[in-house]
Amino acid sequence: MGALRIVAAVAIASAALATATIACEVPDSGAVTEVAAPDYNQFKGPANGVGGVSLLLERRCGTLDCHGQLGRPLRIYGQRGLRYVDDAGNYPGGALTTETEHQLNYQAVIGLQPELMTLVVQGQDPPEVLMLLRKPMQLERHKGGPVFVSGDAAYNCITSWLAGQTDVQSCTTAAQ
Amino acid sequence: MWRRTFGLALLIAGAAIAAACNADPVHTQEVQALGPEAPGVPAGPNHRAGQPCLVCHGPEGPAHTQFVVAGTVFYGPSSTPTAVPVGVENANVTIEDDTTATSTFQTNCVGNFYVRAQDWPAPGGPQFPLLVTISGTNQMGQTITDSMLSHIGRDGSCGSCHLLNDLPNDYDTPGLVHLAGVDDSNYTGDTQNCSPVPAQYGGGI
Numbered sequence: 001m002g003a004l005r006i007v008a009a010v011a012i013a014s015a016a017l018a019t020a021t022i023a024c025e026v027p028d029s030g031a032v033t034e035v036a037a038p039d040y041n042q043f044k045g046p047a048n049g050v051g052g053v054s055l056l057l058e059r060r061c062g063t064l065d066c067h068g069q070l071g072r073p074l075r076i077y078g079q080r081g082l083r084y085v086d087d088a089g090n091y092p093g094g095a096l097t098t099e100t101e102h103q104l105n106y107q108a109v110i111g112l113q114p115e116l117m118t119l120v121v122q123g124q125d126p127p128e129v130l131m132l133l134r135k136p137m138q139l140e141r142h143k144g145g146p147v148f149v150s151g152d153a154a155y156n157c158i159t160s161w162l163a164g165q166t167d168v169q170s171c172t173t174a175a176q
Numbered sequence: 177m178w179r180r181t182f183g184l185a186l187l188i189a190g191a192a193i194a195a196a197c198n199a200d201p202v203h204t205q206e207v208q209a210l211g212p213e214a215p216g217v218p219a220g221p222n223h224r225a226g227q228p229c230l231v232c233h234g235p236e237g238p239a240h241t242q243f244v245v246a247g248t249v250f251y252g253p254s255s256t257p258t259a260v261p262v263g264v265e266n267a268n269v270t271i272e273d274d275t276t277a278t279s280t281f282q283t284n285c286v287g288n289f290y291v292r293a294q295d296w297p298a299p300g301g302p303q304f305p306l307l308v309t310i311s312g313t314n315q316m317g318q319t320i321t322d323s324m325l326s327h328i329g330r331d332g333s334c335g336s337c338h339l340l341n342d343l344p345n346d347y348d349t350p351g352l353v354h355l356a357g358v359d360d361s362n363y364t365g366d367t368q369n370c371s372p373v374p375a376q377y378g379g380g381i
Contacts, residue, residue: 063305064348065331080326083347092350093325144330145304 035114036121042166044102044110051168054105055079055159055175056154058097061136062105066144068092074132075108077101119160128157148174189296201370203236222370225263225286226250226352228333228339233290244301245271246290247334249283249310252359254340259359261340263287265366267312267355273302283312285366304330312355315363320355 045052062068068081083090101166119125136147148154157171226254229246232239263286270280275296293301305327341351
């Protein structure tokens, strides 16, 4: 009986110690999660934004009443919508989308689901696993309703970018 | 019998609590942020020019009349501190929806216009996204037509995005919906029938 108590006490103490060790574990500050991301230059587009994914997102998603708002996880900046606040003092409808704004749009797209994005870019998952496509295609609830469908110019623009060979013509058409 | 009575009492109590409680605090806060009616401007088609109409006139109320699109067309952009926003009467607001159904609505004497679902030529009201063009006559008698650069994605209130541009940063508003490119201090609107200067404009949410 006494031995059983000792075993039980040791077991409880060990469990408590293990729990405490796990609970108190400090995350490795040097740890890096690598993300395989599609190309930024193709995202931005060849001709001052034209022919890229960024302009498509600006025009189709980034209006001030939708993703052109600071509170959105997928926050889109652009010439006709939300402007990045800096010394340039840009306002909606003013100067062309800046390099910083293209970069922030890129970060918003990549940062939405970085791990899944990695799997898609590496060809392990189809592009439809991404919210970037699921929402506008209404594969899951989207308050803004359907924005594009499989096979149209916007779909081809985004999926070709994810595959590493952006269909510039589709991107140009979709942004008009 | 007592169970049924108790159930009914519980239901009534629940309904009373739900009615008394704030079902959507965010919406309530938006309504409260609009402030009270301006003195001398009764609730009606001429009130609250420039404010986001659908905050109250949307599905969540509290206004009885529901709009699907509504807003105010001002004369100039009011781009200087002395340029007071003045609404434009009889401006045409042409809306084209996703199905290419198109309809034109006219502003009243304070510049307000509104579209109810039943005003739209197709059943169910306009389908977003919408393209909008305004037209009207300036002080020199010239007809001006101007279209929005972007579409409207989903918010039927012009005033949600089109705020008076007096913020320190105008990074998220293109300013008031305006007909003329420049302000004109001689334009005073319909001072006979309307408040010459809308007392409240620009939202505030």
